Amino acid sequence: MSERPYVLLSCAMSVDGYIDDATPERLRLSSPADFDRVDGVRAACDAILVGAGTVRGDDPKLLLRSQARRDKRVARGQPPDLTKVTVTWSGDIDPAARFFTTGESPKLVYAPSGTAPALAGRLEGLAEVVDTGDAVALETVLGDLAARGVRRLMVEGGGGIHTWFLTSGLVDELQLVVAPFFVGDPSAPRFVHPGVFPQAPGRAMRLDEVTRIGDLALLRYLIGAARG
Numbered sequence: 001m002s003e004r005p006y007v008l009l010s011c012a013m014s015v016d017g018y019i020d021d022a023t024p025e026r027l028r029l030s031s032p033a034d035f036d037r038v039d040g041v042r043a044a045c046d047a048i049l050v051g052a053g054t055v056r057g058d059d060p061k062l063l064l065r066s067q068a069r070r071d072k073r074v075a076r077g078q079p080p081d082l083t084k085v086t087v088t089w090s091g092d093i094d095p096a097a098r099f100f101t102t103g104e105s106p107k108l109v110y111a112p113s114g115t116a117p118a119l120a121g122r123l124e125g126l127a128e129v130v131d132t133g134d135a136v137a138l139e140t141v142l143g144d145l146a147a148r149g150v151r152r153l154m155v156e157g158g159g160g161i162h163t164w165f166l167t168s169g170l171v172d173e174l175q176l177v178v179a180p181f182f183v184g185d186p187s188a189p190r191f192v193h194p195g196v197f198p199q200a201p202g203r204a205m206r207l208d209e210v211t212r213i214g215d216l217a218l219l220r221y222l223i224g225a226a227r228g
Contacts, residue, residue, distance in 0.1 A: 012030045
């Protein structure tokens with residue numbers, strides 16, 4: 001078993017790098033064809049991770065849409081859905097969120113010692129809360145997932161989580177879908193936050209694939225050791 005899973009970061013953004021607008025309604029950046037593609041990518045992974053902000057703001061189910069893909073996973077001896085993973089520093093998570101109430105796969109919540117005990121009480125029977133100690137270190141999270149048998153992890157946001165993984169140099173593959181429009185609102189959330197990224201001009205990612213999905217463009221980058 002590897003000391004950490006292979007990490008695939010997946011995101012859709014506007015041409016100018018926004019992953020949503022500032023309105024209450026969720027901005028659709030993708031298309032039915034791309035949603036199906038993402039479903040296929042999910043089906044090949046063992047776990048899926050989003051930040052607590054995404055759990056609060058988007059209330060995602062994080063389940064596979066295709067019954068055929070679910071059936072194939074079961075035939076391979078896997079659970080029908082991926083293990084759901086989230087990370088929280090504050091413990092501000094609603095037990096009624098669909099992250100916890102949908103699907104039969106394991107749900108894992110990583111939290112520091114200051115919030116983990118109370119959170120474990122609130123989520124009892126819904127998720128396992130993993131105490132990460134004084135801080136939430138990404139290496140600790142990935143090491144624990146690897147020990148649980150997670151070989152391939154899909155990361156789906158939001159911007160703070162993207163930034164955390166990328167600036168830590170712990171992403172192996174980036175699948176970035178670019179939507180054919182601009183948002184142009186500085187108050188809207190972006191793909192990443194400011195940070196010191198190892199994927200700098202001197203250590204550029206390798207563009208492995210470009211795929212047209214209608215008017216969308218899928219850019220698949222390999223990073224670090226995954227560049228091959």
